[in-house]
Amino acid sequence: MKFLAITLIVHRPDPATGEPGSTQARFREVLDNAVLAEELGFDGFGVGERHERPFISSSPPVVLSHIAALTRRIRLFTAVTTLSLLDPVRAHEDYATLDHLSGGRLELIIGKGNGTAQRELFHVTPEDQWERNAESYEVFRRLWREDRVTARTRFRPELTDAEVWPRPYQQPVRVWHGSATSRESVDLAARYGDPLFSANVTHPIEPYAELIDHYRERWAHYGHDPADLAVGAGTAGLYVARTSQQALDDYRPVFESDLAFRRETGLPVVFETVEDFVARSSALIGSPQQVIDKVHRYHRRFGHTVTHLHADAGGLDATDHRRSLELFQSEVAPVLRRDLPDPPFTWGPVSPAAGTRPAGR
Secondary structure, eight states: OEEEEEEOOBOOOOTTTOOOOOHHHHHHHHHHHHHHHHHHTOSEEEEOOOOSTTBOOSOHHHHHHHHHHHOSSSEEEESOEETTTSOHHHHHHHHHHHHHHTTSOEEEEEEOOOOHHHHHHTTOOTTTHHHHHHHHHHHHHHHHHOSSEEEOOSSSOOEEEEOOSSOOSBSSOOEEEEESSOHHHHHHHHHHTOOEEEOOOSSOHHHHHHHHHHHHHHHHHTTOOGGGOOEEEOOSOEEEOSSHHHHHHHHHHHHHHHHHHHHHHTOOOOOOSHHHHHHHSSOEEEOHHHHHHHHHHHHHHHOOOEEEEEOSOTTSOHHHHHHHHHHIIIIIHHHHHHHSOOOGGGSSOOOBOTTTSOTTO
């Protein structure tokens, strides 16, 4: 199993002090967390894309480019790229450039995105968002693979023998499809033979498991080899401590702060207590053995071989947060890597495109 540390770059007052902090300091924290993730041995670092409060993750290519300059090994993920909102030509230019700057470490997770404010900002409607997502992906996919593209499109000017530069470093780039609640993204992933990444954050396990089951059904429907299928899954939180009681005690203020924020802003509340959150959500909170057991339980239902974990402290003391990550990497990750090996085709750099490898490499 492989492990990503991700951030959606939520920017809101510190839950302990109530102080807002500066935007620049929040970005600095993201960069520091990416460097820490590489230092501790995480396989990837992901940056989300949102265009509404309380997120400041509106420009993941810029953030990931800075992270690329600070790191050498860790793979760089988008989590997710909201193609329903973006011009696929511009998205290709941004990410092909990032692919070169990172030496071919780019991995994309795409999705239609969510949130009324960002849909209104980009004049995308609930009725057309899925068609926009599919069209943008189809154009993006062709631009990455073909030197010249002609495409009849509904949501952007048509392309006629279009040539888009730079050509990407990897050929092709690996694209995961983010899935939260709907079958459209699942079907799109299966149609193109792409891996699926289940959000697996807001609800208990079953709705996500049903979508993954549907993905496997559609994968077979489109005639793909079952051996080539790959699934990733998210988690709702991470805190590993020596004992389950210590983990619960340390995490309780974080949960209660988030619960208060959800109620204040009208976000849905699924788990009313930290005990229920630990028991029924995907959060990995407990002793090392409890976390190992929970990942195994989810794997039996999902069959996933990549897991994302929150890179941000999220209200935890910085020292406790780092200690949790260190404990995860020293006592949890090695066991899961051994017990749940990932298929070799789901990871690692894709071959550079012809003419893009620099001399001497």
